[in-house]
Amino acid sequence: MIHQYIERILRAKVYDVAQESPLDYAPLLSKRLDNRVYLKREDLQPVFSFKLRGAYNKIAMLGEREQANGVIAASAGNHAQGVALAAKRLGIKALIVMPRTTPEIKVESVKARGAKAVLHGDSFDEAYDHAMQLAGEKGMTFVHPYDDPDVIAGQGTIGMEILHQHNGAIDAIFVPVGGGGLIAGIAAYVKFVRPETKVIGVEPDDADCLNRAMAAKRRVSLKQVGLFADGVAVKQIGKETFKLAQRYVDEVVTVNTDEICAAIKDIFDDTRSVAEPAGALATAGLKKYAEQRGVSGQTLVAIESGANINFDRLRYVAERTQVGEHREILLAVAIPETPGSFLNFCKLLGKRSITEFNYRYFDASQAQVFVGLSSSGEENDCAGVIAQLQAEGYKVTDMTANELAKDHIRYMVGGHAPCQLHEVTYSLQFPERPGALLKFLLSLGGRWNISMFHYRNHGAAFGKVLIGLQMPKSERKVFQKTLAEEGFTYQEETDNPAYRLFVGGQENKR
Structure with a gap:
């Protein structure tokens, strides 16, 4: 199997339309983590995502008759743009089925690249089913976003580039995982050439289809998936991609929304580029791996897979970044409803900055406040603050990891x-x-x-x-x-x- 994929990767036609993306050193991340960190900049591709590689390779490999009938795909974003641009470059008609929830900017981007966009359903699954139906009716070739050997080979050229660009030892390569096309292609090539290099998948903890499949040793279907990192919101890993992942992927790391948001900021600080949530996923996993394993002095590579983020989402990302970097602690604290109680509370905190303080009078004897505090980032800082407050008689509830508090309550505190x-x-x-x-x-x-x-x-x-x-x-x-x-x-x-x-x-x- 692996020799067939190596041959496919070496023959891939991606460079007719894609570019060899830079492997950039990340000085700030490297210094903080005490490792040599590199970012593979797939956000710099013409469609701001790696998806162009697999889409073009698949379409370029079609026969004349298949190309004449055109291609069809189902996608809410990056794959859609990759198929549209690939088809345009090859002079082939393309039809993209997108969920009605797809942001207008992505729909217009597909149209601008010469493809016809059809909006159907509220989810990818509904769009996929409709696309398959249309493919049969119109005789068009369906271009799968990940579970196809030519698509996998196209994505695998990223692994080939990394090993070409960095001749020295690489300890681990971190790869975002949705349906598995990217990690399957990279792992196949890297393990063939440098078997000592670890290939580590990274998934959101609420969309970890590969992580669950690896544990069960079979593909599993998640009942529902988180949608923040929409580029990897897949319920089941691909059949072909899972075969490759089982053989060549070393492990999977899962991260939460706050950790992804913090990684978006880290990438911005080092490159001045704004990654989409799925695009920053690998960096979040790299950080978590380095911190939890205590590794230092290693060479670590993260795939920055895309930058198709809606501007509106940046507000939310900024709000969650502080918590993701362990720089903000959110607490519910009961304070006596007496003059000077807030002053005494602030004095107890010393020079620690208060980032947020929400309160409204309700009870004559006790005030319930929602407070945000700056944190040193140390793992035990939150526990230390809570212990300090409790020692002074305050009743404290930690809200730092409470999703309801972060999404809604902090904006509603009014009694x-x-x-x-x-x-x-x-x-x-x-x-x-x-x-x-x-x-x-x-x-x-x-x-x-x-x-x-x-x-x-x-x-x-x-x-x-x-x-x-x-x-x-x-x-x-x-x-x-x-x-x-x-x-x-x-x-x-x-x-x-x-x-x-x-x-x-x-x-x-x-």
């Missing part, structure tokens, strides 16, 4: 409901497109009274809502069934401490 509401609370997400919020409200049908509502648009494909409703416990299953039928991902938050401490009704304040 509890003034009476018992018999409220049940849910966080949910729905496709972010015109009319989506109205559709959600209509799905409730006026059956339950909405007692709390918070929505934020993060510039992503999916919107996040925190909702409180007055309903008896006996009707919760009916409500959850309604959400499931409408395709909403949800989680009950009624017992979440962030909700109870800051915005819950009287019956929740305990």
Whole structure:
């Protein structure tokens, strides 16, 4: 198998349209991690992503009859742009099926490269099914985003370039993983030429299809995946890519949203480029690996796989970066409702900066404040602050890792409901497109009274809502069934401490 892939990679035609991307030394990351860190700059490709390599190689390998019939693909972003540009360069008609949630900038980018865009469904799976149907009806060749030998070989040229660009020893190469095309191609080439170099996959902890498959020793399908790193939001690793990953990938590291955001900032600090979340995934994994394993003096390479990020999302990234770098601690602290209590609280913190302080009067004896504090970045800094406050008699709840607190509560702190509401609370997400919020409200049908509502648009494909409703416990299953039928991902938050401490009704304040 591996010899066939090496031959495919060596014969790949990617350089008709792609460029050999730089392998840039990252001085700031290297100094901080005490390792030699390099970034493979696939964000500098003509479509700002590595996807062009595999798409072009696949289409260029088609026969004359297949090329005459045209190509079709399903994608919400980078693969779509890669197929569109590849088809244009080869003079082939292309049709791209994209979810209706796809940002307009990506739809227009596909059209600008000469392809026809068809919007269908709210998810990649729906777009994929429709694309396969159209391929059969129109006789067009489907260009898979990852699970195809020619696509895998096209992506594998990145591994070939890395070994050509860095003649010295490389201890590990970190690769973002979605469907597995990129890591399969890189691993096959690298392990053939330099078997001593580790190839390490990196996935979001809420979309870790390869990590789960490696543990189970078979492909598994995730029920749902996180959407922040939308470029790798895949429920199941590819069949062909998993065969290669099982043989040639050494391990998988998972990272959370805050760690990805911190990596976006790290890349910006070293290169002045803004990576998309999936594009910074490998760097986040490299950092976590180096810190957890305590490695130093090694040569580590991360694939910066893309830079197709919506400008709107930068606000959210900036907000989460401080926590991701362990530079901010979020706490809920009970303070006596007396004059001078805030001053005493600040004195206790000394010279530590307060990054956020949210409070509203509610109880005559005790104030519940949401506070952000600057952190040294040391692993035990948060525990030390909490211990210090508790020693002085303060009741403290750590909110640093509480997703509800970070996504909603910190923007809602304004007091509890003034009476018992018999409220049940849910966080949910729905496709972010015109009319989506109205559709959600209509799905409730006026059956339950909405007692709390918070929505934020993060510039992503999916919107996040925190909702409180007055309903008896006996009707919760009916409500959850309604959400499931409408395709909403949800989680009950009624017992979440962030909700109870800051915005819950009287019956929740305990």
